[in-house]
Each structure stands twice: as structure tokens, then as C-alpha cells.
Amino acid sequence: MMPAIDGAPRRVLPEGRFAGPMPWVIAIMMFLAVLAAAAALAISHAAGAMQGAIAGRITVQVVEANPDVRARQRIAVAGELRRQSTVAEVTEIGDAEVRDLLTPWLGSDRLDAELPVPALIDATLTDSSPAAVADIERTVKALAPGARVDRHADWLGPLGGLLDSLRWLAVLLVVLTAAATAAAVILGARAALDQHRATIDVMHLMGATDRQISRLFERRVAQDAISGAALGFVVAILALILIGWRISAVESALVGSGTLGWLDWLLIAVLPVAGVALAIGAARLTVLRSLARIL
Template sequence: MTELDGEDVYEAPRAAEPAPTARARRNTTPIVPPQSIAGRALVFVIAIMTFLSCLTLGAVTLVRDTASVWENQIAREATIQIKPVEGVDMEASLEKAASIAGQFTGVRGVKIVDREATSRLLEPWLGSGLNIDELPVPRLVIVTIDEDNPPDFAGMRALLQPEVPGVSLDDHRTWVDRLVAMARTTVTLGLAVLVLMLSATVLTVVFATRGAMAGNGHIIEVLHYVGAEAMFIAREFRRHFLLIGMKGAVAGGAAAMAVFVLFWWWSSRNLATPQADQATALFGNFAIGVTGYVGAALVIVLIGVLTAATSHVTVMTYLKDIDVSHHDGL
């Protein structure tokens, strides 16, 4: 009874809140425990695999880009080398060789490497203050060529040899072929290592999924026998392992990208040091470019999707085995 404006009004008792149904409780309780020691270990393993995979992909991209730069630089030039011959004027031989090379179609320019430049080239091995006249040092003529319309090197070589004593022409074809072969071999090995790492990730997820199902086997079997569809159970596992896979993949991929950014920062800050000069000569500035970072992002997504797909297939196979065993037992 309540009093409203002087009148007694009867108030019906409120109905008690309905207890949550068994279905609601089941929906709020996942089949696979979201936090477990095995789950945290799997995140760590996937992070390591993703880190190594992204490093491999970045290294392959770096080698491929650097080899392409080397190939373009080498393909743009040819070298005429003249060895000292007793009684022959070296300067006249250089001028003669440059004149002959400049006559060929496809030659964009000819440059004689002078004495000072030759001394600087030999300085790292023979020291400073070198007098090249006292040593039988070959002299060079750099021939810049048109990559799209290269000159006739065979004809140039045939014309140079009788006219210039001690001359040899190097069109760098051997170096280019070796460089291309090395780059292709490196890329093939890198891709093979990447496939092996992805395979190891798949096997790890298979074992982790089977372990999770073994730990919750009685629950899964009861749900399956009372009518829970296989797709429902597989979806629960797929969601769980997709989350685990993406956590590990993002952590490992971010760490790999940070390594490349760190190397790029180090090379850009130490350009004047001998160590950085040697590293830059071999690998450029350690920048994997947009292609490398996009590739690393794709590896992250691939590992996450692969983790979810692997767990889905494993669960479906496990449930199919349960059905076969059940029918055989009847």
C-alpha cells in the first residue's frame, strides 16, 4: 500500500528477475579458455616465427634491390684496361683507346682515369704518396654505354687489340651474369626458408589445437552429442586461435620492422665511417622500401589467417574422427 494524494493505492509486488538460462550461460562461457599457459606460449612461438619470417622477407627484398642497383650500375659501363708496355707511351695509348671506343654507336661517353684518380684507387692497398710511374700499374678508360642500345663489344675489342699494345676490354658481362645468378639463388633460398617457417607455424598450431581439444575433450564431446554443430565448435576454436595468431604475428612483425628501421637509422648516422661505407656498398642504406614493409604486413595477415584456418581444419578432423568412432561402436 502506498499513499498518493491522500488515497491509498495498492502496488503489485514486482516479479523477480528471471534466472539466466543454460543457453545464456553457455554463450558467455567460451569452450576454449581465453587465458592459459599454452595460449601465451603459442603467442610467443608465433611471434618468433613471424619475426624470423619478416626478417627473411626483408633480407630477400634488400638483396634483390641491391643486386638490381649493382646490375644497372655495371651494365652502364665498360672498362678498357691498358697494361704498361716497355717503350710505349701510356698517355698516347690511352688517348688512342678512347678515340677508338668513342667511334662506336651506343657509346655515350669516354673518360680516361688520370694519374691522381688511379693513385686514389690504389691508396687503400698501397698507401698514400704513391708514384704510379715506378710500378707497372694498369691504366683505365671508362666507357659509358647506352643500356638500350649497347655497342658492338666484339668489334671494339677486335679494333683495339692491334692498335693499342697491352689493351683488354671488359664489358662486365661475366660479373652481371654472376650477380644475377647470386641474386636469384638468394631469393630462392629466402623463399624456401620462409615456406619452412610457415610450415613450422602450421604444425605448432595443429599441436596447440589438439592440446586445447584434449584439455576440453569431455566438454566438446558432450556438446557434439547433444546436437552442437561441428561448425559451431570449429568457429569457437577458429576465433580463439585467430586472436592468438594475430597477437603473435603483430608483435613479431613489428619487432622485425623495428630492426630494419634501426639498421637504416644506424647507416644514415654513420655514413662517414669505414664500417658504414662497407655496409652501404654491399647493402645500400638498409632501406627495404615500401615493398618490404607491405610484404611484412602481408606476412602478418597470412600467419593470422593461417593460424585460424589450421585450427578450423584440425577441429573438423577431430570431430569427424569422433563421429566415425561413435558409429563404429554402435
């Protein structure tokens, strides 16, 4: 067995926290990983809320220049939709509400009383399959030949695809930051081994095993990883709190649906622990493999 080697960590690896670049690299990686993980979770919630909101939702546009005919067709279509077994809810949108919706786009001066606007009917279907929607469309066309049936999922589908892409991009960023952290630890461990090769040879001659020497590196890496991960995590949480405060001022149902729950925060809190474990594991494998090649 080797004599006491308590002073070896100070000789082989730099002293003091934040003495080298390793803690700062880990802090930056942890900051990015926490932000990316929070973004992935928030986007997942927003995408799920949007899918739930648009699932089975349709809008019927009754297009008719004659206001009297348009009103009769709207009443007839709404009444028939309420009688359909596949329709759960029907909401008629009055002409005044439609004009309010068009005012920001056309201006109030161009929306006079004589300008025809379509009558709108919102409906929620219990069966949103293509066959069920086709049956609804045939029923509507029979009562209002000029009517148009729009599925919300059709024109919000690209937005859902964008959210999915952003979510996977955020997940990829978490994976890349983990890989970058492991690479930084591996490079740091190899540099320390090369720099202190003579000291390691002496330790071997004194009876130290590869596992004992590896523990010295692991202890130093663990200190750096804990310091860096804690700093990056705290700064990232402060950034998320600031972003959440700014988001709360935005009156948007889609943005508001991306709020993180307690389970999400628990998953985020696991990241620093996982980062430290990754750094220690990378250091252990690197040192043991390098020492095995030396011998």
C-alpha cells in the same frame, strides 16, 4: 540447436592472452618472417641496382711501360671508342687517379713515379652482346696491342649469383616460418581436442554442430594469433629500423641500394594479416577433420 555456449571457449581452451605457448610461437614465427621478407625485398633491390649499374660497362686497360706511348694509345683508344655507335659514354681515368686506387693495396711508398701503371678507360655500351664486345675488343687491340677489355658483368657475376641465392633463401625462410606456424596451430588444436574430448562429447549431445565447436577453437586461435602476430611484427619493425639506421652509416652504393620503398613496407604489413588468416584456417581444418573422425 544448441543452447548458449558462450562459456565453452573458457572451458575448452586456455583463458587470457599469452596464457599458453601458442601466442609466443606465433610471435617468434612472425618476427622471423618479417625479417626474412624484408631481407628478400632489400636483396632484390640491391641485385637489380647492381645489374643496372654493370650492364654494358667495360674497362679498357692500356698496358705499356713507356709513359709517352701509353698516353698516346689511351688518347687514341678513347677517341675511337667515342666514335663507335655502340658506345654511349667514355671516361678516361688519369694516372694520378689510378695511383690513388692502387695506394690502399700497394702503399704510397711503393708507387713511385717510375712504376708503370695501366691507363684505364671506362665505357658504357648501348649493346653489350658478346658480338658487340668482341668488335670493341678488336678495335682496341688494333690501336693498343697490349690493351685488355674487361666486362664488369664478368667479374661481378658471382656477386649477382650470391645475391640471388640469398634472396631465394630469404623467401624460403618465409615459407618455412609459415609452415611452422601452421604446424604449431595444428598441434595445439589437436592437443586441445584430445584434452577436452569429454566436454566436446557433451556439447555434441546438447546439439552443437561441428561448425559451432570449430568456431570456438577458431575464436581462441584468432585471439592468440592476433596477439602473437602483433608482438612479433612490432619487434621486427623495431629491429628493421635499427638495422636501417646502422646501414645508413655505411658508405656503400650496393648496401644503400637495398633501401625499402613504400610498396615494400605495404607488402611487409600484409604478413601479420596473412599469419592470422593462416592460423585460423589451419585451426578450422584441423578441428573439422578431427571432429569428423570422432563421429
